Amino acid sequence: MAETIMVVEDDRQMARELVRLLENYGYRALQVEDFSRAVEEILEAAPHLVLLDINLPVQDGYTVCRQLRQHSQVPIIIVTSRDTEMDELMGMNLGADDFVAKPYNPQLLQAHIARVLARSYQSGESRVARFGRVELELSRSEAICGERRVELTKNERQILWVLMRARGEIVSRDALINELWQSDEFVDDNTLTVNINRLRGKLAEIGVEGYLLTRRGQGYQLCE
Amino acid sequence: MRDLLAQRLPLLLASAGGCALSALLLHLLGVGGAPTAFICLVLFVPVAVCCGVEAYTRSRYYRHLARVLGELDRKSLLPQLMEEPPFAEGRFWKEVLAACGKSMNDQIDRRAVEAREYQEYIETWVHEVKTPIASLLLSVEGGRQPDPAAVRREAERIDGYVEQALYYTRSGAPEKDYAIRPVSLRQLTADALKKNATLLIESRARVRSEGLDRTVYTDAKWVAFILGQLFQNAAKYRGEEPLSLSLRGEAGAEGVSLSVCDRGVGIPPRDQGRVFEKGFTGENGRAFARSTGMGLYLCATLCKKLGMGIRLESRVGEGTCVTLTFPKGSYHLAGGEAGETR
Numbered sequence: 001m002a003e004t005i006m007v008v009e010d011d012r013q014m015a016r017e018l019v020r021l022l023e024n025y026g027y028r029a030l031q032v033e034d035f036s037r038a039v040e041e042i043l044e045a046a047p048h049l050v051l052l053d054i055n056l057p058v059q060d061g062y063t064v065c066r067q068l069r070q071h072s073q074v075p076i077i078i079v080t081s082r083d084t085e086m087d088e089l090m091g092m093n094l095g096a097d098d099f100v101a102k103p104y105n106p107q108l109l110q111a112h113i114a115r116v117l118a119r120s121y122q123s124g125e126s127r128v129a130r131f132g133r134v135e136l137e138l139s140r141s142e143a144i145c146g147e148r149r150v151e152l153t154k155n156e157r158q159i160l161w162v163l164m165r166a167r168g169e170i171v172s173r174d175a176l177i178n179e180l181w182q183s184d185e186f187v188d189d190n191t192l193t194v195n196i197n198r199l200r201g202k203l204a205e206i207g208v209e210g211y212l213l214t215r216r217g218q219g220y221q222l223c224e
Numbered sequence: 225m226r227d228l229l230a231q232r233l234p235l236l237l238a239s240a241g242g243c244a245l246s247a248l249l250l251h252l253l254g255v256g257g258a259p260t261a262f263i264c265l266v267l268f269v270p271v272a273v274c275c276g277v278e279a280y281t282r283s284r285y286y287r288h289l290a291r292v293l294g295e296l297d298r299k300s301l302l303p304q305l306m307e308e309p310p311f312a313e314g315r316f317w318k319e320v321l322a323a324c325g326k327s328m329n330d331q332i333d334r335r336a337v338e339a340r341e342y343q344e345y346i347e348t349w350v351h352e353v354k355t356p357i358a359s360l361l362l363s364v365e366g367g368r369q370p371d372p373a374a375v376r377r378e379a380e381r382i383d384g385y386v387e388q389a390l391y392y393t394r395s396g397a398p399e400k401d402y403a404i405r406p407v408s409l410r411q412l413t414a415d416a417l418k419k420n421a422t423l424l425i426e427s428r429a430r431v432r433s434e435g436l437d438r439t440v441y442t443d444a445k446w447v448a449f450i451l452g453q454l455f456q457n458a459a460k461y462r463g464e465e466p467l468s469l470s471l472r473g474e475a476g477a478e479g480v481s482l483s484v485c486d487r488g489v490g491i492p493p494r495d496q497g498r499v500f501e502k503g504f505t506g507e508n509g510r511a512f513a514r515s516t517g518m519g520l521y522l523c524a525t526l527c528k529k530l531g532m533g534i535r536l537e538s539r540v541g542e543g544t545c546v547t548l549t550f551p552k553g554s555y556h557l558a559g560g561e562a563g564e565t566r
Contacts, residue, residue, distance in 0.1 A: 084401040085401050085402065085403045086401070103379075103383055105418070105421075108418070174373060174422075174425050174426065175373065178422060181417060181418055181421045181425065182418055182421065184414050184418075186414075186417055186431040186433075188428070188429065188430040188431070189428060
């Protein structure tokens with residue numbers, strides 16, 4: 001079951017993008033509609049995690065954070081453009097679990113969300129991504145096709161996951177490299193090629209061929 | 225005038241009292257009325273005349289001064305315009321006034337220079353930030369679907385400029401926002417690499433690192449910004465080649481140092497001494513365009529505030545190395561020695 005994330009962000013455009021992004025990452029995302037009832041709405045929705053902006057109409061995020069803490073232990077990540085030490089300290093003192101400065105890059109936000117969720121729920125169930133014939137078990141870093149499974153390295157898992165999220169669209173080499181950089185693997189062009197070839201090899205081991213395609217000059221894509 | 229005379233009243237009274245006492249003494253000694261009156265007059269009149277003359281000159285001087293002050297638009301110019309006072313105390317006060325005024329003017333001058341520099345920076349900045357905005361607008365012209373990578377690149381460029389402006393403001397009063405904590409060089413460089421990923425990857429970056437498992441005591445956010453400026457420079461001045469970036473941590477006598485080296489175009493020797501100056505663009509800045517001359521200046525300013533050293537070495541055609549030196553931990557945290565491990 002997908003975790004529910006409540007987005008508390010007053011900029012409509014921003015909130016919409018955020019919801020889409022979170023859904024793309026496999027979460028269920030909701031947003032606060034009426035900011036005078038922000039706390040009630042959050043409590044009613046009982047999400048697994050709250051993404052909280054600080055500059056809000058009616059009452060600021062710190063107030064929401066404090067009130068929320070009086071009723072609930074739901075993990076809170078403060079997402080804000082006010083990023084001074086003071087803001088961070090204040091958020092943490094009011095019981096927030098994490099702090100991400102705007103503008104953030106999506107992978108970074110996703111990493112923070114995953115970390116906070118893992119810390120708060122220590123879920124036994126592992127998250128699974130799927131596209132076409134192949135399943136990817138994220139926490140165990142295994143690719144599965146039918147009964148056969150193969151263990152992937154961190155880079156290979158990351159590459160496969162990005163391509164799966166693209167759902168058959170082409171992903172450029174730069175975007176893939178960027179994704180790996182965001183998980184602290186500062187690879188270059190050649191390393192990416194090597195990783196892709198290894199991944200193809202491992203997929204072949206479990207009987208998957210013609211799944212990861214090269215689009216010369218454009219990037220890579222998965223084929224169902 | 226009246227006030228000035230009133231001030232002299234005790235003296236006049238004392239003098240009159242002295243006269244009366246002398247008169248009494250002379251009377252007891254059997255001196256006649258006329259000589260007594262004469263002696264009293266001789267004693268009292270000069271004192272009274274002196275007091276009167278003094279009060280008059282001062283009052284005339286002060287009245288003149290008040291008039292000059294009243295007519296002045298910029299009152300702080302008074303010390304330059306007032307006449308030399310005809311009495312010693314006045315000359316002392318004139319010097320005091322002049323000293324106060326000069327100190328005030330110096331301060332105002334400094335502020336004026338700062339304000340002008342700030343304004344100049346904002347103007348250049350606005351000019352620069354408009355380029356990515358224009359390019360973003362252009363990319364959606366006529367309902368065209370923009371290339372996501374291009375949108376990201378331009379948005380990150382805007383973000384970079386905004387960030388620089390923020391740190392420029394903060395460099396004036398950094399006490400407000402910094403927190404010294406132990407952090408590993410690996411963490412510091414990773415943060416900065418991630419933040420500048422799009423630009424660096426587009427520059428076909430190859431990153432090599434060595435000796436980064438060292439802990440330093442510093443503000444991670446500030447250092448990530450400084451490293452970001454260095455990375456951006458390396459990308460900007462890489463020439464035609466893919467960007468080669470090497471990050472090296474070392475422990476030395478003055479603390480831990482972190483070098484960021486590229487194999488870019490390098491900086492001519494005559495420019496090297498000035499790269500940390502505000503607004504200095506040099507030959508490369510002109511040749512490669514898009515240089516505000518603020519990046520390295522900000523790095524140097526922030527380093528100074530954090531108690532860090534910054535040093536640049538470069539050879540034309542071979543590359544540039546910028547080395548940051550982190551002071552030993554004990555400077556910032558009592559009893560904390562900069563360790564060799566994470």
